[in-house]
Amino acid sequence: MSKARPPTGSRRNPRVSEAILDAAREILTERGAAGFSMEAVAQRAGAGKPTIYRWWPTRADLLMDVYEREKLVSVVPAQSDDPNDDLLRYTVNLWQFWSTHTAGQAFRGLIAEAQSSPAAMTALRDRFLPPRLSTIREMLGRILSQASAEEIDLRARLWLGFSWQALLQDQILMEEVDIGRAIAIITCPSGA
């Protein structure tokens, strides 16, 4: 593997980081979150552990990068004249994206990691989730145009929880109709 990767001296070698991210993705796909270790990634990428730790100090960093890298080319929120349908589309696409068993495994690994590593928990809450939650809040805001920020935030948590619950139970193969029903409940007009 390292044969096809000539050294670049004192400049960072982009081929290395690509090889590492590729290896991480492949391992997640083939062996799931269970087989994901820094050792395995290093070996598969033909890289050294110190190199990985230089750019991704934490397993969480690497997992987030793998996730991010694929999300860019996969899930984009639409904006039609039916915001309710936009949210449904986005959710279905996201779950589909997760079920490719690459990003989904990465996310699962990240959440699991956060349960035993305070640093990973911080990364999850302060770096990973906020931009994603704001996307959801925006879509919810278009649906419930006259709801308060707290009201939107609460429903975003409901949406998040519903998605997590499915992902973490390996039950993301849900009928689109049922997802739609759940979203209808989450976006039901507040009764008061």
Next chain:
Amino acid sequence: MSKARPPTGSRRNPRVSEAILDAAREILTERGAAGFSMEAVAQRAGAGKPTIYRWWPTRADLLMDVYEREKLVSVVPAQSDDPNDDLLRYTVNLWQFWSTHTAGQAFRGLIAEAQSSPAAMTALRDRFLPPRLSTIREMLGRILSQASAEEIDLRARLWLGFSWQALLQDQILMEEVDIGRAIAIITCPSGA
């Protein structure tokens, strides 16, 4: 530690299993899910690893037992004439129960474990969750008396996800008012 625990010969020694469960609980409380290892439990309990593995073949088994053991004396679903308030009470009590940082840590560890161990995932879905979900379904059924089983099930998932999302983000210290709002949304009459 083993001084105060005379051997009982060919009969199982109840003091041993109690010591192990106590040790597991203490470690979860003091060090969280991160510091929870079979080695640490064995050492603290003054027991041998083989003894632990004899009765709890999996870490998930031990975690579930720790959780179960405390739940019995903590959270009981009420049944007043206001089923909506019953569900709120139950949820608040459950979150309070989790935030004691014993059962909550155990649950978090169990979910994390399930992300990398198929056996733990099976145990979680087939043994741990069903009785708890049926409790929720029952309460939801009293609120939405004329809803279909699928409808109830979907809302149970929403409730579950909302709770998990809070637990797994270390955000179970929520205002009772907000919990009530979320439950109001989950139990909103279906619009169709």
Next chain:
DNA sequence: CATAGTCGTTACGCACCGTTACGACAATTG
């Protein structure tokens, strides 16, 4: 041509994993 930064290799000490072998022990069985 010296410097600085990147990279792979190797190896370290540490923590856990899940299992095995063994001997001490006491309740039981006959």
Next chain:
DNA sequence: CAATTGTCGTAACGGTGCGTAACGACTATG
């Protein structure tokens, strides 16, 4: 009153992964 049976603690095993350190090879920079 032995022999049996199952429980228990101890010690140790090979294996895996962790995160870090030391080293030498390399090349763009200045």
